Amino acid sequence: MTSSEKAKAKKEFEDVFLTLAEEFLATVRSRSFPNESVEWIKKSLYHNIPGGKMNRGLSVIDTLEILKDGKVSSEELFKARILGWCVELLQAFFLVADDMMDASITRRGNPCWYKMEGVNMIAINDCLIIESAIYFFLKKYFRQDPYYVDLLELFHDVTLETEFGQLLDLITAPEDNVDLNKFSMEKYKFIVKYKTAFYSFYLPVALAMHMAGIKEPTAFKQALDILLPLGEYFQIQDDYLDCFGLPEVIGKIGTDIEDNKCSWLINQALLVATPEQRKLLDENYGKKNPENVSVVKEIFKQLCIEEKYKKYEEESFTYLSGLISQLDESFLKKEVFNSFMNKIYKRTK
Template sequence: MLRRSLYSCMCTRNYANQATFQKKQSPLMKRIVNEFDNYVPKVVDESLAKMTYVNMSEMKDRIKKASEYYTIGRNPVQGEFMLSAYESMNKDLKITDELVHQLQVVVTTVEMLQSYFYFWDDLEDESETRLNKPCWHLVDNIGMMAFNDACILRSFIDEVLRQNFNLEMRDKIMNVYHQVYFNSSMGQHFDAEVSRSKNYDNYTMETYDMICVLKSSAYAIKSPLLLALVLSNKLNKESIDIVENLSADIGILIQCHNDVIDYYNTKGNVTGKSGSDIQLGKCSWVAAAVLRNCNAAQRRIFNENYGNTDPEKVNRILQLYEEINVEKLYKQEEQRRFDVFNKKITTLPKNATPSAEFFKSFYNLVQYYTQDVSSFMYDK
């Protein structure tokens, strides 16, 4: 292990503006976020019941199981981000049963969209565990049919939206999702191609940022904010430009955080998804940071051992990461990303939507999910 565990490091960091952030939730936020596991099955069941063109109970059971497998039992982080933005744009909000239902549907579908990506990601990474249970493709001999299940889940998300929103609102929400599908798929392509090339000269921060903007930022940060704008009827060129400008650094930071967690999972120190970036030769933030900070001898060690499943070679890479002090590099990178984000906030006009005040609170909410590995982003 490093001199201190990542858990200890993240819990004791001293930020410029505050110590450890304590998350605060409004009554509406508590109702939507805290009851997530209870209403997701209801949204799924009601939508399946209305799908009269699907008559086979076996197929409906499979859709239900696939929809809920990764979705239930984790923190609905993207849903919480969306709700936080939505409330900031609607100060005098009248809470009705219809509003609560629509918010529940959007939170359900945005988290099902995350499950859709988990299906693909776990298959391509040959992962074994996710959220402390076997990956979907390893359940009940599902295997490669997980690809088809992912396609069904994507279509089912559209069906849930179709049943619960009018045509105009549904199309706007689906347009956000379709952008996420497209951008994330391109990001997945570049992620796989760079890793497959094993040309470690290309494992730069510029390459890493490009992949993250497509694969991570678009989903983790940009899409929740765009959804809030859609639901608030405030989606326009100006608001989209603001979200585009302020999403990248925070989204990249979240992925940096997950890459560091993957490293610690490889060492068996954190529960959740089993670590595999080293074995697969991924252009992770850890790999890019180490290559940027290593000497010639250390680079030879990296070249000779990275991207290999041999336990001895994996351990040699882990030793190299310790030597270069990944923990220290991560803390520096984290602070730099937050500093860039805060600087952008100061340039926003007073009437900006989303507002500078919202982004300041959003900054704190993101910190809550990256300050401590016990939160582990998507795992309760």
């Protein structure tokens, strides 16, 4: 797909959001709610949902087109875009809540929703409304489809898996009780698998598989076996960019160090730190002061964590490419997974 074709596909996807947002607001108005509540929901929707890279949502469409050899009707394409926006709604629901839990400042180059004037903890209810919108659209557009229940179960299951991952993340690394002894690569991989990989990688592909009429459990297992490691690779990239990426490029100010996150970087550092370096990490990790953050980053530099990441990236690319090359294409196509690799390999934001 050429850059102009990608831009056109993205624009067509974005246009569907405008339709869906107005449909959702119409159902709010139908309840005769005061206009101020309608305007509040509208502001929340437009602040929190569009504006990202939209890779998760677009992946539903891309996957369906690959599975159906490009023979997708205009109706199927529209419905795939709706499912793509349902994934983006799920992402927005998680991010609004996550930003509050992490006390984050910016998201996608703008203030986090709860940081907007007058919002504060009302954002809790707003993120629940965003989640409910998913099921509003699934019911409206897919209730008559034979795979409707499959879609419902998939969204519910993936949401639960993600919430399990978020819980382990929060109890492993509470901001008010820094204890690096709680960290380990084993815990890190569990967090990544459940918090990120299921909804960011498996969900878009599984949605397209249901639309394409794939029913064989083996096919979904094959997808899971490749997409979960892909998700781990993606999250490790995210951890790297949080520390070493430029805020003006990644669209946010990284706060993993301040937030006492059980990230790939700190776990790598703990494996090789000297007793003196470990003492400094214990004293400075999870502190909000920029001076403490600078100490941690300096230790990362001393331990060549950035170089370790670049080595990991190449090794992961080789490993994942091997998994994809071994895929039995009876139900799925290698191109589905190669398209993901092409989107994330050596990304900068």
